[in-house]
Amino acid sequence: MNPNRRQFLHASVASMALAAASGNAFAKSGKSHPHVVVVGAGWGGATCAKYLRLWDPGIQVTLIEPNPHFISCPMSNWVVGGFQDFDYLVKSYDNLPRYGIQMLQDLVIGVDADKQVVRTRGGRRIRYDRLVLAPGMEWMTETVEGYEDGAKAQKVMHAFRAGPETLLLRKQLEAMPDGGVFIIASPPRPGRCVSGPYERACAAAHYFKQHKPKSKIIMLDGDIDIVSKGPMFKAAWKEFYPGMIEHRPNNLAMGFDHREMVVRTEFEDVKGDVVNIIPPQRAPRLCKDVGVRNDALDRWCGIDFVTYESTSVPKVHVIGDPVLSNMPKSAHVSNNQAKICAAALIEILNDRQPLPTPVIGSTSYSITSDHTSGSIAVVMRYDPAKKAYIRQPEGGANTRHSELDFAYGRAWHENMWADTLG
Amino acid sequence: MTKQSPLAAAVLACLSMAGPTQAEDLHIKVIAATCVNCHGQGGQSLGAVPSLAGQDVAYLQTAMLEQRSGVRETTVMRRYMNGYTDTEIAKLAEHFSRLK
Numbered sequence: 001m002n003p004n005r006r007q008f009l010h011a012s013v014a015s016m017a018l019a020a021a022s023g024n025a026f027a028k029s030g031k032s033h034p035h036v037v038v039v040g041a042g043w044g045g046a047t048c049a050k051y052l053r054l055w056d057p058g059i060q061v062t063l064i065e066p067n068p069h070f071i072s073c074p075m076s077n078w079v080v081g082g083f084q085d086f087d088y089l090v091k092s093y094d095n096l097p098r099y100g101i102q103m104l105q106d107l108v109i110g111v112d113a114d115k116q117v118v119r120t121r122g123g124r125r126i127r128y129d130r131l132v133l134a135p136g137m138e139w140m141t142e143t144v145e146g147y148e149d150g151a152k153a154q155k156v157m158h159a160f161r162a163g164p165e166t167l168l169l170r171k172q173l174e175a176m177p178d179g180g181v182f183i184i185a186s187p188p189r190p191g192r193c194v195s196g197p198y199e200r201a202c203a204a205a206h207y208f209k210q211h212k213p214k215s216k217i218i219m220l221d222g223d224i225d226i227v228s229k230g231p232m233f234k235a236a237w238k239e240f241y242p243g244m245i246e247h248r249p250n251n252l253a254m255g256f257d258h259r260e261m262v263v264r265t266e267f268e269d270v271k272g273d274v275v276n277i278i279p280p281q282r283a284p285r286l287c288k289d290v291g292v293r294n295d296a297l298d299r300w301c302g303i304d305f306v307t308y309e310s311t312s313v314p315k316v317h318v319i320g321d322p323v324l325s326n327m328p329k330s331a332h333v334s335n336n337q338a339k340i341c342a343a344a345l346i347e348i349l350n351d352r353q354p355l356p357t358p359v360i361g362s363t364s365y366s367i368t369s370d371h372t373s374g375s376i377a378v379v380m381r382y383d384p385a386k387k388a389y390i391r392q393p394e395g396g397a398n399t400r401h402s403e404l405d406f407a408y409g410r411a412w413h414e415n416m417w418a419d420t421l422g
Numbered sequence: 423m424t425k426q427s428p429l430a431a432a433v434l435a436c437l438s439m440a441g442p443t444q445a446e447d448l449h450i451k452v453i454a455a456t457c458v459n460c461h462g463q464g465g466q467s468l469g470a471v472p473s474l475a476g477q478d479v480a481y482l483q484t485a486m487l488e489q490r491s492g493v494r495e496t497t498v499m500r501r502y503m504n505g506y507t508d509t510e511i512a513k514l515a516e517h518f519s520r521l522k
């Protein structure tokens with residue numbers, strides 16, 4: 001039997017077992033179990049699948065993800081700085097089936113929205129009552145001339161999806177001579193984890209300070225300033241790494257020559273020994289194919305903020321990084337959107353009205369060394385009249401890093417993992 | 423969704439009239455789910471952030487109000503608590519005090 005066929009049979013048996021196990025709910029409502037298919041088992045998708053089952057075992061949930069393991073972007077700068085091994089970022093999906101979630105290791109290649117069917121690379125066709133797309137981000141590498149050739153030659157990487165590129169960056173920093181130049185080029189908002197590049201500069205600086213103190217970090221920033229935790233980062237750089245990090249705002253990377261190791265911006269050519277370019281991002285191709293990547297710039301997915309249902313394709317919901325909104329694109333927010341979406345789906349699938357006024361919290365911790373962090377925290381409440389999530393007073397970043405924030409940030413990570421995958 | 427019998431439809435019609443209490447409970451349940459990212463699954467933290475599960479209800483409510491006003495010094499909680507109403511804070515205290 002070919003492996004796909006075997007997996008499919010396995011999934012069917014699991015689904016029958018599931019139907020038998022939740023027979024009570026079946027008897028109560030007198031209808032078959034609605035089926036929600038979730039695409040992508042990252043921070044958003046895995047959380048959504050888990051909470052759907054936790055809150056309504058009468059719903060059948062299939063979670064589709066090509067990767068055998070979960071790899072965390074949060075904390076991946078710890079690996080860049082050498083404070084943690086890569087293995088620390090890797091977690092198992094093994095607990096999710098215990099909630100009655102059917103996990104399929106496969107890649108979704110298309111959706112027939114009118115027939116409510118998902119198509120996979122493994123040849124499956126899976127029918128859904130509701131579809132949740134949580135596929136993360138796609139990198140617009142074509143906007144930086146020469147990036148793709150440089151990446152093939154392993155002379156540049158973004159390392160903004162944790163994996164082999166995280167390790168490649170770490171290896172190159174280790175191989176860099178003392179006195180070398182490390183370039184981090186980052187895009188303007190909106191994008192994944194806007195504080196990530198500055199956190200990365202801290203992680204690298206911490207390593208350089210101990211092992212290669214004559215080295216320099218040049219940040220070519222496509223944004224007008226450090227827009228998240230700016231005062232906190234600047235104070236930390238001055239205190240811990242004076243003279244080491246040079247931040248050049250309004251300086252978007254437009255090209256890269258990997259033979260010369262030169263990054264070209266609108267204003268200058270800058271030569272580096274290690275080059276990390278983070279291109280701008282957009283919702284992945286799949287979102288475009290399905291018709292949910294629908295904003296004027298063809299980058300993001302417009303959604304209803306109560307249900308996370310696409311504004312253009314019925315019964316298809318989108319959560320996490322691809323969403324068009326003023327919410328930060330972070331693991332914390334993806335995880336919380338997943339819960340709001342799960343709660344709304346449960347109401348919809350039980351013929352009730354979803355809650356009209358969701359409230360979401362947003363937080364991120366950024367390390368500034370191997371023992372200090374800064375934080376940002378804000379609550380946003382959905383206002384139906386304004387059709388927007390409104391930031392509540394007092395939210396924002398702290399201006400000083402601290403050891404206490406470092407300890408809490410670490411706990412955040414452990415608790416997030418448990419909440420998403422545990 | 424698939425076809426329904428008339429009886430099932432009638433039952434569903436009743437269910438769909440979720441009362442105000444049910445809606446409020448759901449509202450709190452979803453907010454509480456956004457606290458556990460930091461405070462741990464079921465309010466049981468795996469690290470330095472305090473666990474909330476099973477703490478005294480009055481203690482939790484006072485702690486949250488004092489964090490909001492700044493009487494209690496905090497790292498993140500003042501910024502967080504400013505986003506919630508007094509009623510939500512009271513209900514969240516109840517919610518977490520009931521967890522074991």
Ligand SMILES: Cc1cc2nc3c(=O)[nH]c(=O)nc-3n(C[C@H](O)[C@H](O)[C@H](O)COP(=O)(O)OP(=O)(O)OC[C@H]3O[C@@H](n4cnc5c(N)ncnc54)[C@H](O)[C@@H]3O)c2cc1C
Pocket residue numbers: 039040041042043044045064065066067072073074075076077106107108109134135136137159160161162192193196284286319320321322329330331332333334363364365366
């Ligand atoms: C260096 C760095 C540091 C960060 N630090 C923090 C932090 O401290 N705190 C924080 O909150 N956030 C942080 N973030 C941001 C965070 O990682 C992202 O915002 C988060 O991963 C988004 O979650 P998501 O579920 O939307 O997407 P992802 O986590 O990217 O998950 C998407 C999943 O979908 C799968 N997928 C994609 N396409 C398909 C398909 N066609 N079929 C099936 N599956 C598919 C992918 O394999 C992936 O597993 C950081 C990011 C970086 C890069």
